[in-house]
Amino acid sequence: MIIVMKKSATEDEINNVLQKIKDAGLAVHVSKGKERTIVGAIGDEALLGSIPLKAIGGVEKVMPILKPYKLVGRELKNTDTIIDAGGVKIGGNEVVVMAGPCSVESRESILESARNVSASGARILRGGAFKPRTSPYSFQGLGVEGLKYMAEARKETGLPVISELMDPRDLDVLCEYVDIIQIGARNMQNFRLLKELGRVDKPVLLKRGLSATIKELLMSAEYIAANGNDKIILCERGIRTFETATRNTLDLSAVPVLKAESHLPVIIDPSHAVGFWQYVGPVSRAAIAVGADGLLIEVHPDPENAFSDGAQSLKPGKFASLIEELRPIAAVLGKTI
């Protein structure tokens, strides 16, 4: 930690800062320049976490040196983590496609979806049973009934399933039926939910928040890891920007950044990112080319009648063609789909 003192800082103020750092158990190092005195705190920065250094008289700014995440960072573990989700390996040489409808709408429709996406090359079935909706008057999902249909679809097709968790009270029932627990963008900083995930032995797909930075995403992953669950899959799904031609702005450069910072697999959700099925194909190609470990794509047999997110859902035929279009790009990177 570097503490820059104000030009006007007094000796007493400087000594006060030094004392606090020493009291926390770190060594100090002082450098007096012409314009500023700079204090270095040497040792474990986490020990300083609870000291409001910026509040101390004479302090101009406080600059952390070390990364705030440990368990999910490459400094601790420099080999790529590969996660087994119901038998499918995520983070290795295969680009894993997860596909299915936004919401589970009925038993028949999810079974049909499962057959469709499985036939086209998807390896995991997605489908929401608990739905976060901005309006209380919108369809809120089938709940546990939806989870049961997902499990039935898995039984029939062999595809592991992923579904979203919104409430800590639903964790156990979710674990009963699904293979991957999805945490949505709006819950990326629902810290109690993240902590709760630490107690189960299920892979978690953690979506980046609407206006979260990469550092904040990794800190949320750190919450899950620090509470005991290291099976974490990161997911970029578009961030909020001023652009309105797309639903969100897909940050594909997050993939190489996350790969450099963390050992965890990184998945792209092109559907929520762009919001219109017409653009899902091109950005899926780009996601493969940039090095993503997988895709999470919304596919619906009849988007015009979907209960949610119809505009961004691919029809099964278009999804099948897309997969064929993606294979040669994966091959260029030495991967398979």
Add this chain to the structure above:
Amino acid sequence: MIIVMKKSATEDEINNVLQKIKDAGLAVHVSKGKERTIVGAIGDEALLGSIPLKAIGGVEKVMPILKPYKLVGRELKNTDTIIDAGGVKIGGNEVVVMAGPCSVESRESILESARNVSASGARILRGGAFKPRTSPYSFQGLGVEGLKYMAEARKETGLPVISELMDPRDLDVLCEYVDIIQIGARNMQNFRLLKELGRVDKPVLLKRGLSATIKELLMSAEYIAANGNDKIILCERGIRTFETATRNTLDLSAVPVLKAESHLPVIIDPSHAVGFWQYVGPVSRAAIAVGADGLLIEVHPDPENAFSDGAQSLKPGKFASLIEELRPIAAVLGKTI
């Protein structure tokens, strides 16, 4: 709802849209211009909520006409709502100041804080027992023990208390001890938590999310109202922008906008907005001048040793002077503090 058809839309596509609107129970109105055909759906737009109009062939864009919130909007109720929180009226002629430390740190400190802020003119005591922290390694709050100290401080000083809820499983215990339930910015779209609030008869202070729009804030308030609790206080606490000189950017124009759109009281949190105690005074003056119904200010007897948010906490003496500075501005608007 206005549906603009693409220039290239066929008769069949137009008829398909008309049929879907009629099937939903609304009347239709078609206007064929030189460049575009425009379809108006006349009736309750909520009935169209589940139809993905944007997904339908030939549709270029869909423009809602009506506001998506009802219960919290001025169209339904055009008189200002005044909320009684433990005997203090919020939303009326008095500017209500809520003050106290970021976190409850110990029994002694919260009692001292309560006495201090009460003596200076605060009407409600704030203090966090469950703390949302971006790092799993930071102080997470005293939990229920903290709530008990808050209740003790209320007993001694008579100040009603406000504290934050992060988990639906804590709602009952919170209701036992506090007078206002605070929902933090990161939980503004934690829809399950919002729904849960509908079942209790306690005022809720709902903070605007870090990058939420005013419409989204009102939709989250609508969630609480639609589930049965209409005692909602809105709180602007700064939004995320590119500016880093302040912790967030306080959107004071949100006050007149919220007042025009909604009948609910509006409170300003200057401490989280600016992040440095030096700026809390000027923006508090501005908050009163723009017409806010109250302030939520962090005050700490010893900010240098605060467990959280020390840099933005006022010392009791500064807080007392600030209140004196604010009174004449309130008086100009015909209000008291």
Add this chain to the structure above:
Amino acid sequence: MIIVMKKSATEDEINNVLQKIKDAGLAVHVSKGKERTIVGAIGDEALLGSIPLKAIGGVEKVMPILKPYKLVGRELKNTDTIIDAGGVKIGGNEVVVMAGPCSVESRESILESARNVSASGARILRGGAFKPRTSPYSFQGLGVEGLKYMAEARKETGLPVISELMDPRDLDVLCEYVDIIQIGARNMQNFRLLKELGRVDKPVLLKRGLSATIKELLMSAEYIAANGNDKIILCERGIRTFETATRNTLDLSAVPVLKAESHLPVIIDPSHAVGFWQYVGPVSRAAIAVGADGLLIEVHPDPENAFSDGAQSLKPGKFASLIEELRPIAAVLGKTI
């Protein structure tokens, strides 16, 4: 244009709106719903441009139906525009790579750069002679001298050259020496500069502004076109977001959106987008995969000693390998590099 009247709008207010639209030469269409009266203005929306409809009593909101750009839009011209820049075709079947240093630093260095990038497969040489710098104390470019070195490099290597225009007074001298005029992100809405470009017969590469929307980029292109120059190349170079791990956030979904909205070629600048040479490779691959018509890449023989943007410049060897990595991805899309 759709004008939504307030619920409280009077007959007089509605009639006033109707009259103004008729006075502007458009037909009107009125639809009275239960909740709102909606007025449609039928005809050329541009005629309404100078009427402040939102300022008129009783008006709640004004929603344009038609796109504000004409000349650069696909509705006017639905075939892809191919631009000839000194003999190189941009927008066709070849992905055009433009490469070179951020700034022209000396005669020797730009000549060396030109030979290097030409040998690796670049088709156009980039180099800044007039430099927009956020600090008045930073290197501001060699000016006309730099342009002369660019022209010399073209003569030797045969590569057409691109350089940035910042001031309308430099347009003529720039036209004398370069093949493409670059307009930087900070000048995307320098409307006088855009107008000036209308009077010359040189291709213009127009960069998207730091926080500009796609619509605003197209409106700026429309400025150039409306003033007489239709040789416009659009360039996405990253937008400002909250993310700080990269210099900007590259919006690759802008490529399919721009392709859908406009007939103009679209180029990606990965170097300014990500800001670190380590990430330039992966996002360049993604740019090709998403369908971009070309790349604008910073390459410097000695980045550690570059006058500007050293951190994001590739060394010649890395640039050469990157081009080889990109060719098979272009091939998947049926293109060459």
Add this chain to the structure above:
Amino acid sequence: MIIVMKKSATEDEINNVLQKIKDAGLAVHVSKGKERTIVGAIGDEALLGSIPLKAIGGVEKVMPILKPYKLVGRELKNTDTIIDAGGVKIGGNEVVVMAGPCSVESRESILESARNVSASGARILRGGAFKPRTSPYSFQGLGVEGLKYMAEARKETGLPVISELMDPRDLDVLCEYVDIIQIGARNMQNFRLLKELGRVDKPVLLKRGLSATIKELLMSAEYIAANGNDKIILCERGIRTFETATRNTLDLSAVPVLKAESHLPVIIDPSHAVGFWQYVGPVSRAAIAVGADGLLIEVHPDPENAFSDGAQSLKPGKFASLIEELRPIAAVLGKTI
């Protein structure tokens, strides 16, 4: 300047960094911690400006210690600058109101506006002759003719006048007719225009860019000052955020921050910030309360027929009442209007 080396940095890489800093004429200071080696560069950071430290092998991050602006900063000059604009003092004890139409529309209308706003208490007349418009098809201003009408209005009413400069070629004619040169938000980083202002002896009102930080605003002011003109008035006019209920988001906390960082006067433009006349009053009150040195308000005798910005223009009667409402708030701060 602090340079943090990567954990993996070699001795050679560290020595290379040290050598470069010494070569630039600064002293170095090395601190080897358990996790990182940290290098301090002691001396004038500007000397390091041209060295791309981030590009050097082994460097993890570079953290400047000193502020990048000098002339406009409080460290150089700690007394408030008061600027004389045609006899009106800006930055002192009087809150200066600048008012008038967005565009000069005709001789009669600007004369009428001048009389109106003068009678109500405005001290400076605003009016645009050169207009930056996002569409090439919108009204672009009367040009020099408009400036002449402004000068005539000054002659009749005695009010100094302010108008916008968009093109360096118009600087001389603008200086002939106006008392303050306005630089619009879109030109805040038009560096050639800023440099040009250095050669004249006229006050400049510099507006903050749409998504500019406070540091960037001050760097643009530094451009003007470094080129020879220190009569600079800063203006906050709202920044772009995700909020659409207002045209922009007024950042009132920028006032105390700018006052802490710089000695220059700070003006608020509430009209462009909120975009609707209904909200101009409340935020103007807040601007005075937060400590602004003045206001720039759009007033139009007939907003429904204004050529531009009608929706945000106050009618003369409303403007007159607003001034009366503002006086007692200014009085609370010990100021006059």
